[in-house]
Each structure stands twice: as C-alpha cells, then as structure tokens.
Amino acid sequence: MTFETKSLQVFQEALTQLNASFNYLPKLDQSVDLTAIRPVMLEVAKRMENNYPYHHPMYAGQMLKPPTEIARLAYMLSLWLNPNNHDLDGGKASSAMEKEAVAELAGIFGWTTHLGHLCSGGTMANLEGLWIARNLHPTKKIVASAQAHYAHARISGVLRIPFLSIECDSRARMDINVLQRLLQEEEIGTVVVSMGTTATGSVDPLPQILELQAQYGFRIHADAAYGGYFSLTDNLDPETRAAFDCLNKVDSLVIDPHKHGLQPYGCGCILFKDPSVGRFYKHDSPYTYFSSDELHLGEISLECSRAGASAVALWATQKLLPLIRGGTFASSLSKSREAALALFDKLKSDRRFIVAFRPQLDIVFWAVKSGSASESSRLAREIFKRSNEQNLHLALASMPRKLFAATEGEIINWDQDYVVCLRSALMKPEHLDWVDHIWHSLDAVTTDALSAARATPLQHIHDATLDA
Template identity: 70%
Template structure:
C-alpha cells in the first residue's frame, strides 16, 4: 500500500459531528446517484494514474510534498460547508481560524504584531508584498537577485514597477557587493531577499543586506515561500541560522504552507510587520461587509473569494503539529534536511560527480563529470531518464558556469550553462530511504557512464 487510507474512517465521524451544529434546521432530502458517482470517480482515479508518484519517498524531484492526513481530512470536511474567507458572511468560523493560523506563522518569525492573510500561493503573496512596497515607496525600483523566482520580475511588469536584477555569487546567493554598487547608482525602494531559491535552495545573506538598509533606507521584502519553515529546525549551518534569526527585522515576508507547511494547493501567506499597512488595502463594498464590525479578511487582501477550506486545513494542521522548535513538525523538517545532507555527502565523495556547493536547506544539486559542459548536460539528462525507469524520480536545473567557479574542476565551457541533476528531499521519510535512493542512483550512473564510453 503506497497511499494512506486509514484516516478516511474519521471523516464520517467528523461529518456527523459537523451536522450536529445545524440540527435546528428543517430536514433536506438528498438524492445521490451513487452508481453514477462511482463510474465517474473511478474514471478520475484511472486518469490520475498519469502522474509521477509525488507521494512516494522515491520521488525526490520537484517541490511537491503531500499534505498531511489532518490537512486532507479538514479540507474535505469543510467542503460540506464550502466557506469563502472574503467576508464573515461567507466564512465566519473559517475566517477566525485563518486569523489564528496566520498569527501562529507570524509568531514563528518573531512577530507579535502583524497584518497578513492566506492567499492562493506564493505568486499572489509576493504580488501583494510588492504592491504594498510600490505604494509606500512610489517611483522607485524593486531589486532582486537574478536567481530569485521569475515571478518577481513578472509582477513588477504587471504593477508597472521598474525592476533591477542583481548578480549572484558562486553559491547562487544575492551578491552584496553588487547590491551596494547598484544602491549607489540606482533609486532602489525595495530589495527582495530570497530564503530558499527555487533552483538550488540558496539563502540570500540577509544580515549583510540589513546593514546596507541602515545606510540606504530601502524596504526589505523576503520571499521565504520555500524556505520559511526551516526557521524551526535545529540542524542548519551557523551562517544560515544567522539569516533566519534576522527575519524578524524585515518589512514583509511570504511563506507557502503548501510547500513545507503540509497543506494542499493553494495556500500561500503574506505577512507585514507593520500592521498599519492594512490601510493600503482599505476599500468599500456596498454589499459585503455588513454582518460584523470585526475585520473581514477581504478588507486586507487583494483577492476576493478565497477558499475557507485552506484556512481550516492549515488551522487543523497547526493544532495537531504546532510550529514550535523540537516539536514533531520541526523534527520532521529536520529529517528532510538531514536526508539532503546525507545524499550530498555521498555525492561529494564520489569521483563520478561534481558538486558546486553544499545544500543550505534540503535541495541537492550535482552533475556527472565530463570534459565538456555540453557533455555534462547530456549525461545529466540520461541519468534523469534512466532513474525514472528504476522508479527514482529526480529533477533537473540549468545553471550558469559561474556557480562552478569554486569546484576547481577542469571543464571546457563550450556552452555557458550546464544541465544539472536536482533533488528536493522534502519528506521526512527520505531519511529512511537514503540507502535505496543512493543504490539506485549508483546503478543508473554506472549504466549511463559505461554507455557513454
């Protein structure tokens, strides 16, 4: 059995408990054609076979992590009500749960006061962060590293904000020297700091950027969509730990519960340290905000209709797995990081491979050795393909030659980019599967390299 099903029996009990809350209403007759439902549902199951096994420990490819059991069940349970967290009229209980869950996330970063909410994912969360930045510091550029998520430049285009890319160092991090030079020459209003780049999991040097902020007075928006939850783990290296300890000093922050927060898609979160930012969202609706004098979440979000189910699932997850250091949530995340370190150590010691730098979170990047950069790319693609045949599912990333400057490998750079192998070891189960993962990778690599001779 590869899919967890035992928890489903709790859903019926929870539904009966939910129905008690509405027992004063007149009965409604429900006619359900179970035979017709069965036919279509089983067809859906068949169609869903055409997926990679994202839920399995042998899937170590893209940033895809299955939601935890409580999130699945709470999400499904809420769909019998289907709340809308735009206004309290549409999602009274789920809005309260969202406020509580978001406050717990803010507390994780050391913020006791904040304004923030859930949204459909990191893209919209970052859009809101940059929209507020444009409002607070108008007519100034937004700067982000050229290894930050591509969404920042796209968002700046949507919002008509001038965008300034910043070069990276050999570890895929924003280069502070380049940033300083740009700050001296350009009118920068906001600097985006990435905590866990999508390609490599790199962590921008926030302490150094905060020092520049004290001199140049720009806002700092942190994109921690991928890496934010790692603030809870106990096995980061000292330099990375220092970055996380500085997060309480930034102006705005994005984290995605649907990545490491064990949630279904889509569930992102935007936070602002200064709660007065809520005034920027202020708007009027002649038919929406009348049921309560309490804050309606639509009054502090750009999105209108939003899934209350996402808030219910997140609240339930954090109730079962609190966001505390050394708790089960943090311990499981530490296991994912440890699995990445173990895989990295084996790859680093193996003469068949090149590694540019050690993982800062749980993403491992490596490539097979070859004389030419183009040959490395071809071998990486073959290993990727052959690994999938053996049910080991990897990912790939095309990286610039600058990231290999510290490897001291003699490579003929006949092209300026090389395709590398990439793995996101996001599941705690990966720690128990490292031997199986390595043995498969070893077998496949030997086959590919022998065939290339």
C-alpha cells in the same frame, strides 16, 4: 506503498458530528445518484494513475510534498459547507481559524503585531508584498537576485515597477557587493531577499543586507515561500541560521504552507510587520462587510473569494503539530535537511559527480563529471531519463558556470556558459530513511548511462546533439 486510508474513519465521525449541528434546520432532501457517480469517479481514479508518485520517497524531484492526514481530512470536511473567507458572511468560523493560523505563522518570526492573511500561493503573496512596496515607493526600483524566483520580475512587470536583477555569488546568493553598487547608482525602493531559492535552496545574506538597509533606507521583502519554516529547525549551518534569525527585522515576508507546511495546494501567506499598510487595502463594498464590526479578511487582501477550506486545514495541522522549535513538526523538517546533507556527502565522495557547494536547506544539485559542459549536460539528461524509468524521480536544472568556480578543473571545456544538473528536493522526512535506496538506484542508472556513453562514438554524440 498504498495510500493511507485509516483516517477516513475519523473523517466519518467528524462529518456526522458536523451534520448533527445543523439538525435544527428544516429537513432537506439531498438525493445522490451513486449509480451515475460511481463510473465517473472510477474514471477519475484511472486518469489520476497517470501521475508521478509524489507521495513516495522515491519521488525526489520537484517541490512536491503531500499534505498531512489532518490537513486532508479538515480540508475535505469543510467542503460540505465550502466557506469563502472573503467576508464573515461566507466564512464565519473559517475566517476566525485563518486569523489564528496566520498569527501562529507570524509567531515563527517573532512577530506579535502584524498584518497578514492566506492567499492562493506564493505568487499571489509576493504580488501583494510588491504591491505594497509600489504604493510606498511608487517611483523606485525593485531588485532581486538572479536566482530569485522568476515571479518577481513578472510581478514587477504586471505592477509596472522598474525591476533589476542582481548577480549572484558562487553559492547562488545575492552578491552583496553588486547590491551596494546598485544602491549607490539607482533609486532602489525594495530589495527582495530569497530565503531558499527554488533552484538550489540558497539563502541570501540577510544580515549584511540589513546593514545596507540602515544606510540606504530601502524596504526588505523576504521571499521565504520555500524556506520560511526552516526557522524552526535545529541543524542549519551557522551562516544560514544567522540569516533566518534576522527575519523578524524585514518589512514583509511570504511563506507557503503548501510547500513545507504540509498543506494542499492553494495555501500561501503574506505577512507585513507594520499593520498600518492595511490602509492601502481599504475599499468599500455595497453588499459585504455588514455582518460584523470585526475586520473582514477581504478588507486586507487583494483577492476576493478565497477557499476557507485552506484556513481550516492549516488551523487543524498547526493544532496537531504546533510551530515550535523542538516539536514534532520542526523535527520532521530537520530530517529533510539531514537527508540532503547525507545525499550531498555521497555525491561529494563519488568521482563521477561534481557538487558545487554544501546545501543550505534540503535541496541538492550536482553535475556529471565530463570533458565539456555540453557533454555533462547530455549525460545529466540521460541519467534523468533512466532514473525515471527505474522509478527514481529527480529533476533537472540549468546552472551557470559561476556556481562551479570552486570546482573549475572538474569540467575541462566550458563550451557553454551553463551546465544542466541533476537536482533533488528532499522535502519528505521519510527521505532520510531512503537516502541509501535513492543512492543505490542513482548509482546503478549512472553506471549504465556512462557505460552507454563510452560505447557511443563521440562524433555520433555530436551529430545527435546537432540533430536535436
């Protein structure tokens, strides 16, 4: 597989048009030393060869999805100006494009009135969401599930907010009974709801959490950094669909265009249902915000300088691929979900593997059937290593015993409270056409790994584990 390069013809045409728009300015000599640049760029290309093939369907490990062609082109085009979306002086056109693009993101969840902006990623977006929560409930705790992204606990520490982790059920979702007990015992100001956990893609039971909100009056912050775009798909299970259909009722949410939104890294988004929380952002600056009476994005964000290129790329992508159900973008995302279900079915029917539960989004994880949790973990690591050598790139994840409650008899000896699993994020629509190829490679390396394990005396395995 080679990189797509035909679109560079369109880029050159667009750059020529942009350049011509500034012909009214005095001529500026911009000499470029191509002789000096060339060897450095070729060295950059050489260094970049030491990478995983993230763009290829055989990379099915971590949450890495290449930006679409239009995003690459628009981002690159904007760099000839390098706009800064902190204020209109630095990013006049790109600020307007950001507002339009963010409004379209809010529209996914049915919000016509909102406050929101782009930021550097999900971590910063979640920080802003919890910062507002702290301002509204300065003495109350924040809670999230044990499978929520670790950023929430760290952010709470940075903001000096008391944080509690809530146990998960056997499907890696927030345990609603534990939540209710905590609400009775603690002063809870905000519940973080994960709409697609990073380890398993599990979706917290938002409908039931909303029922508790009506009783206890806490805020709901939805971390939809990974899963938010699945609101547009047409092939979710009914229970998962019901959770996504409730997202219009939360107080704030995060969505990451640089995950499923086909954008380069550095593009997250925070959205608030109630625009009045903008009062907490209010500040004065002696040298910005004077070019227009219109709201500057820097007045509703914690970050100062922000890449206008991110807004330009997102705007262009959503112009080409509108965020509508049944559209091209939504259909491609549905293929990722379909690919995950196809791989899950193959794993479930293979006696060498253990699958804990059906995936809710497009993430699949599985354990290797073995006599003990430690041996299963060792075999998973071996398969991971051998797969990488055969250009099938998977991921590893440590999963608690509780997730395998429905398959308790599959691992006879739980000599540790967790098992290391193999995991795939089938984020690319192309994965659907490559499931058979992925399975063929996984089948082959698993056969080799298990054959090697049978040929190795158990005592040797035990000693090697102790040495490690």
